[in-house]
Amino acid sequence: MARPAQHRPGNPSGLPAVRGLPVIGNLRDLNTVRLRPFLTQAYLEHGPVFRVSALGVNLTVLAGTEANVYVSREGHAVLRSREAWIANDRELGVAESLISADGPRHRAYRKVEGRAYARSHFAANLRPALRVVAEDLNMLSRGDRLPVAAWCKGVITEQLARIVVGGTARPYLEDLIRFVQTALMVNVTTQQPRLVLAHPAYRRAKARSFRMVGDLIDRHRADPPGQSGRAPDLIDDMLAAQAEQPELWTAEALTNAAMGAFIAGMDTAANSLAYTLYRAHRHPELLPPLLDEADALFSAGPPTAEALGRATYLHHFVMETLRLHPIAPALNRTLTTEVSFAGHALPAGTRVIIGTTVPHGLPTLYRNPERFDPGRFAPGRAEHRQPGAYAPFGVGTHVCAGSGMAEGLIMLNLAAALRTLDMTLDASYRLGEVARPTPSPNRHLTLQVRGVRHAPVSLLA
Numbered sequence: 001m002a003r004p005a006q007h008r009p010g011n012p013s014g015l016p017a018v019r020g021l022p023v024i025g026n027l028r029d030l031n032t033v034r035l036r037p038f039l040t041q042a043y044l045e046h047g048p049v050f051r052v053s054a055l056g057v058n059l060t061v062l063a064g065t066e067a068n069v070y071v072s073r074e075g076h077a078v079l080r081s082r083e084a085w086i087a088n089d090r091e092l093g094v095a096e097s098l099i100s101a102d103g104p105r106h107r108a109y110r111k112v113e114g115r116a117y118a119r120s121h122f123a124a125n126l127r128p129a130l131r132v133v134a135e136d137l138n139m140l141s142r143g144d145r146l147p148v149a150a151w152c153k154g155v156i157t158e159q160l161a162r163i164v165v166g167g168t169a170r171p172y173l174e175d176l177i178r179f180v181q182t183a184l185m186v187n188v189t190t191q192q193p194r195l196v197l198a199h200p201a202y203r204r205a206k207a208r209s210f211r212m213v214g215d216l217i218d219r220h221r222a223d224p225p226g227q228s229g230r231a232p233d234l235i236d237d238m239l240a241a242q243a244e245q246p247e248l249w250t251a252e253a254l255t256n257a258a259m260g261a262f263i264a265g266m267d268t269a270a271n272s273l274a275y276t277l278y279r280a281h282r283h284p285e286l287l288p289p290l291l292d293e294a295d296a297l298f299s300a301g302p303p304t305a306e307a308l309g310r311a312t313y314l315h316h317f318v319m320e321t322l323r324l325h326p327i328a329p330a331l332n333r334t335l336t337t338e339v340s341f342a343g344h345a346l347p348a349g350t351r352v353i354i355g356t357t358v359p360h361g362l363p364t365l366y367r368n369p370e371r372f373d374p375g376r377f378a379p380g381r382a383e384h385r386q387p388g389a390y391a392p393f394g395v396g397t398h399v400c401a402g403s404g405m406a407e408g409l410i411m412l413n414l415a416a417a418l419r420t421l422d423m424t425l426d427a428s429y430r431l432g433e434v435a436r437p438t439p440s441p442n443r444h445l446t447l448q449v450r451g452v453r454h455a456p457v458s459l460l461a
Contacts, residue, residue: 015060015344016046017053025053032189032435036329039063039353040361048342052353062341063355065365065388068395070341071331071354072388075396076102078339083351084332087187091197094256099398108248110401112241113257116164116234117264119404123305124231125163129409130302130459132159133416138456140421146447149274149440153177155413156270157262164261166233167216175212176262178205181436184267189437213258234261268327269406271440275325276318276414278441279372281425286374287418289313294415302460308411316374318410319384322392324372326357327438331394356391365389420456423447 020026029038030052039061042050048066052059062070071079085100098109115121122129136155140146154173161169169176182202185191196202220235232240235258242249280290293311297303309315331354338348346352361369366376366383376383384390393400400406417423425447432442 015049015051017051018042018046020053024055027054030054031191032327032329032437033433033439036326036355036357037361039330039355040358043355043358044362049344049346059353060346060350061353061355063358064362065359065386066342067354068356068359068388068391071356071396074339075333078335078337079333079352079396080336081333081398083334085188088183089256091183091187092256092259093252094250097253097256098260098401102397105248106397108245109257112237112249113234113260114401115237116261117402117405119305119408121163122405122408126305126308126408126412127302127460128162129159129412130416132162133413134456134459137417137420137459140449142449142451144449146421146423146449147443148277148445148447149271149443152274152277152413153266153270156265156273156409159409160261160265160269164234164264165216165258166220166230166235167212169262172208172212175205175208177266178202179209180263180266184437189435191435191437209259209262210255213255217254217258234258264402265406265409267436267438267440268400269402269409271327271438272318272322272325272406273410273413274441274445276321276410277417277447278425278431278445279321280317280414280418281423281447282431283372286317286372290317290414291418294419297415298419298454298459303412303415305408308408308415311411311415312378313374314411314415315407316377318407318414319377319390319392320372320374323357323360323366323384323390324370325439326360326392328392328394328400329357329439330355331398354395356395359389359391416459420452420454420459421449422451422453423449 018026021028026038029035040063042052042061043063048062048064050061050063052061080102081100082096082102085097089095089097089100096105098106098113101109133155136151136158154170157169157173157176161167178201182192182196183206186194186196217235217239220239224239225232225236235254238249238254238257242254280287290313293314297307297311333352333354335346335348335350335352339346359365363369365386366389367373375381388395393403393406429445432444433439434442
């Protein structure tokens, strides 16, 4: 096996290189909108390990089911996340966080933060989540146009604010969007220069966002769940952990993790919901079974989490949307030790891209992979059951802690919107996408409200 000193980190010798443009290399294809198809094509041409470049920086890509299986089994021992997230941690005032820490520290953060994002916490708070979407649907009537991406951000962010940290995002939504998206585009995806962080509008948005979270924490300290009778949420869990592990749960760490409740859904579950609404109306032939399940869910009042779990077509529809429109198409990691992968020696310190969603587009796994087909997840086909074939929430120790919450909210909100409104998509519309920083339909995606099928209040009756 080759020794680290024989290679420049990030550019192991002998790797096939994806052809790029002069100077910028593959930069255009490394944004999150183009990344999945770009890496998939490169995998088909070069195999599971290859090199890409951007502005003179070389990055090693591990892709295919081979990479997903490898990272699931070995990633905890050979990969770290720190380099990908350290700049954003600093911007948020911490040295590390759940998303950047590895090993025992990551497990410690995840143990405390994970409960409030779990499927069980979603199940216990389904009614508050429904109340939010009912409020937002109540503002729409026949003749209106639904701005899909913006509407989804508002709904999901408010739902997470209420059920994860016991607050509200409505008065701060524009500040949160500016702060979170700008910070991530500067510090993580490097789409914008650092000087943007000095802009007065950004600094005001950041300050207001931190004041909001600070006020939330103060209210939780003054009104603990044992006294008020309310169920504990993320902030309560962290305050309890702070009493036991003050060296881990500093005031800054607590603030950062509480802010994560807003970051968690604003550019992830919200964008996924937007894509499901697009797909539901882009394929009107698929609407009847969706409408049938949505109506059945609410026919006897608000659905339970168990009833939502039995809505199999709705679930498969969401899964297929996540397959074709993954919000996190790849992961950025650093090798902590020298490894051998697919016949290549990769030295410690190599910056790697894990193409987790490359398998989503492989014809060897999915029949007609670019065709939208929820039936591929049904029993008898279950194309996603092959090892490493389906990874919309990542792989390995950093797999999304809120995947159950996210999937539940997407299903619930899609069903509620379809139950309430009769909407249509202009037949001439062609999907336009933006990366801010995760993929999202652009602002031109709107749905025309043709009528109200059921009053929004019926979602709660």
